[in-house]
Amino acid sequence: MIGNHNTNRKKFISNKKLYLTTIIFLTFAILFFVLKFNKNSISYNDIEIPIPDDTFASAPTTDEVNDWITITTKPKDTLGKIFNQTEISSGTLQNILKNNPHAKQLTQIKPGQNIQFLINNKALDKLIFPLNISQFLLVYREGDKYITKVKERKVEIHNDFLTATIEGSLYRTAKRLNIPYKLMQQMTKIFEWNIDFSKDIKEGDQFSLLYKASYIDDIKVNTGEILAVEYKTRNKTHQAIAHTDIYGSTVYYTPNGESLQKAFNRYPVKFSHISSSFSRGRMHPVLKYVRPHKGVDLAAPMGTPIYATGDGRIRYIGPSGGYGNMIEIVHNKMYSSVYGHLSRFQRGLSRGDHVKRGQVIGYVGQSGLADGPHCHYEFHINQVAQNPTTIRLPLADSIPSREKNIFNAKAKQLIASLNLYTESKLADARNKNSYNTG
Numbered sequence: 001m002i003g004n005h006n007t008n009r010k011k012f013i014s015n016k017k018l019y020l021t022t023i024i025f026l027t028f029a030i031l032f033f034v035l036k037f038n039k040n041s042i043s044y045n046d047i048e049i050p051i052p053d054d055t056f057a058s059a060p061t062t063d064e065v066n067d068w069i070t071i072t073t074k075p076k077d078t079l080g081k082i083f084n085q086t087e088i089s090s091g092t093l094q095n096i097l098k099n100n101p102h103a104k105q106l107t108q109i110k111p112g113q114n115i116q117f118l119i120n121n122k123a124l125d126k127l128i129f130p131l132n133i134s135q136f137l138l139v140y141r142e143g144d145k146y147i148t149k150v151k152e153r154k155v156e157i158h159n160d161f162l163t164a165t166i167e168g169s170l171y172r173t174a175k176r177l178n179i180p181y182k183l184m185q186q187m188t189k190i191f192e193w194n195i196d197f198s199k200d201i202k203e204g205d206q207f208s209l210l211y212k213a214s215y216i217d218d219i220k221v222n223t224g225e226i227l228a229v230e231y232k233t234r235n236k237t238h239q240a241i242a243h244t245d246i247y248g249s250t251v252y253y254t255p256n257g258e259s260l261q262k263a264f265n266r267y268p269v270k271f272s273h274i275s276s277s278f279s280r281g282r283m284h285p286v287l288k289y290v291r292p293h294k295g296v297d298l299a300a301p302m303g304t305p306i307y308a309t310g311d312g313r314i315r316y317i318g319p320s321g322g323y324g325n326m327i328e329i330v331h332n333k334m335y336s337s338v339y340g341h342l343s344r345f346q347r348g349l350s351r352g353d354h355v356k357r358g359q360v361i362g363y364v365g366q367s368g369l370a371d372g373p374h375c376h377y378e379f380h381i382n383q384v385a386q387n388p389t390t391i392r393l394p395l396a397d398s399i400p401s402r403e404k405n406i407f408n409a410k411a412k413q414l415i416a417s418l419n420l421y422t423e424s425k426l427a428d429a430r431n432k433n434s435y436n437t438g
Contacts, residue, residue, distance in 0.1 A: 067118075068116050068117065068118055069086060069116065069117045069118075069119060070114050070115070070116050070117075071085060071086070071114075071115050071116075071117070072112065072113070072114055072115075073109050073110065073111055073112060073113045073114075073115065074111055075111045077109050077111070078107070078109060079093060079106060079107055079109060080093060082109075082115060086117055086119060086124075087122055088117070088119065088122065088123070088124050089122075092123070092124050092146075095145070095146055096124075096127075096139055096146045096148070100146075100148055101148075102137055102148045102150070105129070105131060105137060106129055106137060106139075106148075113129075113130055114130060115127070115128070115129055115130070116128040123141075124139075124141065124146075125140065125141055126138065126139065126140045126141070127139040127140075131150070133153075133155070133214065133216070133221045133222055134152060134153050134155045134214075134216070135150060135151070135152055135153070136150075136151055136153070137149070137150060137151070138150075138151045153216050153217075154216065155214050155215070155216055155221075156214070156215045156216075157212055157213070157214055157215075157224070158212075158213050158215055159210060159211070159212060159213075159227065159417075160210075160211055160212075160213040160220075160223075161208070161209065161210055161211075161417075161418070161421040162177075162179060162183075162208070162209050162211075163206065163207070163208040163209075163421070163422050163425050164177055164179065164206070164207060164208075165204060165205070165206050166201055166202065166203055166204060166205040166206070166207075167203060168203070169201070170184060170188075170197055170201055171184060180223045182223055183209060183211060183223055183226065186211075186225065186226045187207065187209065187226065187229055187231070190226065190229060190240050190252045190260060191229075191231060191238055191240065191260065192261075193260060193261060193262055194238055194260060195231060195238060200233070201233075202233065202234065204234070205231065205232060205233050205234075206231075206232045206422075207229065207230065207231045207232070208229070208230045208418055208421070208422045209226055209228075209229050210226070210227045210228040210229070210414060210417060210418050210421070211223060211224060211225065211226045211227055212224030212225055212227065225242060225250060226240075226242060227241075227242050227414055228240065228241050228242070228411075228414035228415060228417070228418050230415075230418055230422070239254060239255055239415065240252040240253065240254065240260055241253055241254070241255055241407070241410065241411045241414055241415070243399065243403070243407055243410075247354075247356065249356060251396070253398070253399055253407070253411075255411045255412075255415055257398050257399035257404060257407055257408070257411075258395075258398050259395050259396035259397060259398055261395070261396045262393040262394065262395060262396060263310055263331070263335075263393065263394045263395060263396040263397070264309045264310040264331070264335070264337075264357070264379075264393050264394075265307070265309045265310070265357060265358065266309075266388070266389075266393065267298060267309070267377065267388070268298075268306050268307050268308065268309045268337075268339060268375060268377050269298050269300050269304055269305070269306045269307065269364060269375045269377075270300065270304060271298035271299055271300045271304075271374075271375070272299050272300060273299050274296050274297065274298060274299070274389070275297045275298075275299040275372065275374055276293060276296065276297035277293070277296055277389070278293060278294070278295060278296050278385075278386075278387040278388065278389065279292065279293040280292050292385075294338075294378050294385035295338065295340075295376050295377050295378035295379070295385065295388060296376075296377055296387075296388050296389060297374045297375070297376050297377075298374055298375045298376075298377060299372065299373070299374045300364045300373065300374060300375060301364065301373060302343060302363075302364055302365060302366070302373040303343060303363050303364060303365075304363065304364040304375075305360045305362075305363060305364075306339055306342065306360070306361055306362045306363060306364060306375050307357075307358050307359060307360055307361065308329055308337075308355045308356065308357055308358065308359050308361050309337055309357065309377075309379075310329070310331045310335070310337065310357045311331065311354075311355070311356055311357050312329040312330050312331035312332070312335075312336075312337075312354070312355060313329065313330050313352060313353070313354050313355070314327060314328070314329055314349060314350070314351055314352060314353045314355060314361075315328045315329065315330045315336070315351070316328040316351065317345060317349060317350065317351055319367075319368075320340070320368075321368065321369075322368045322369035323338070323340035323341065323368050323376065324340060324341045324342065324365065324366075324367025324368025324369070324370060325340075325341070325342035325343070325344065325345065325362070325365065325367045325368070326338065326339065326340045326341075326342065326368075327339045327342070327345065327349075327361055327362060329355060329361075334381060334382055335379075335380065335381060335394075336380045336383070337377070337378060337379050337380065338376075338377070338378035338380070339361065339362060339375060339376070339377060340368065340375070340376035340377075340378075341364075341365055341366060341367050341368050341370045341373075341374060341375065341376050342362040342363060342364070342365050342367060342375070343362075343363050343364060343365025343366070343367065343373075344362060344363050344365065345361065345362045346359075346360050346361050346362055346363075349361060349362075379391060
């Protein structure tokens with residue numbers, strides 16, 4: 001009995017050690033993951049980027065140590081008005097702009113820019129003028145002249161995470177948590193065929209994002225594309241993984257490689273109304289007799305861009321009788337589309353060119369037999385015209401077999417990262433609640 005008791009006690013101690021070791025390992029793993037990937041800067045307004053060290057190496061140094069003055073531009077500000085605030089002579093500004101290839105950029109003032117000056121005895125030594133997030137103009141004195149150069153700030157790309165629970169609407173939740181609107185637009189676009197964000201979302205739904213973010217000197221300055229996203233309702237979990245195809249377009253798939261998108265957009269143009277519907281027999285507005293109308297007429301102002309509704313190859317581009325200026329695109333062996341009455345074609349397009357879904361191919365017009373500016377749009381299945389407004393659009397293709405292994409490995413890694421981050425956040429929330437309730 002004593003022997004059995006000791007044996008059981010040793011097993012208990014051994015199991016306890018193993019359990020504690022596992023807990024400690026998982027805790028450190030989660031801490032390492034969060035510290036490595038999660039940067040908590042989410043605010044993007046009023047970012048002041050530190051002056052790069054190489055700014056000082058670009059010009060002669062002064063004998064005195066001077067402070068940089070930063071002026072934030074206001075509406076209707078001009079460079080002359082800003083120079084007056086610094087008490088720099090107007091002659092200095094003329095000297096800077098004279099024969100300067102960057103003069104136009106220097107005079108294009110936008111509200112909210114932080115223009116930085118280094119002044120020595122009311123004379124300008126250096127000026128930093130921001131162009132965009134990563135570029136700025138450096139103006140510095142060299143003798144009696146001022147030299148202007150375009151400089152680059154080093155931008156680092158990191159993977160960032162966020163997770164949130166819906167309270168109210170999606171966009172109210174994003175605003176409350178200071179989540180960039182751009183990320184919400186991306187997420188709703190990714191799931192547009194799976195989730196109706198105006199009707200389907202409910203209080204308590206959760207979403208998690210893994211996305212690219214740009215940093216300068218550890219300050220987040222921009223958000224990029226979503227790499228992986230998960231949206232959980234009470235009954236279903238939706239997941240999507242980004243994949244860049246051979247044409248350079250980013251497409252989203254389920255973790256199994258199935259497309260989340262339809263193969264075609266419903267319409268090729270932003271239109272005000274359908275001026276003539278699909279019909280097997282209608283009175284032609286110009287010819288004044290009944291004949292089939294094989295598409296729909298989408299009324300829009302003259303010159304409105306027309307987009308390819310799906311990927312494909314141009315089979316015909318040019319004048320075509322009553323269609324006027326017309327483009328026909330073959331998408332695959334089964335599907336093709338026609339765009340008629342264009343005012344002009346997008347420059348550079350010709351027969352045989354490959355076009356991408358959403359690419360501008362021409363502009364709304366009234367060429368051919370048309371009684372007003374519109375785009376005549378046809379959608380053909382096996383060379384038979386179908387009603388574009390009601391046809392059930394097919395899903396886009398799954399991941400190509402030649403890319404499947406690479407995609408599967410990436411999807412597995414991204415979903416694991418997303419799950420680990422989400423679990424760590426939920427664990428933090430549970431611990432805070434446990435601590436607060438004693």
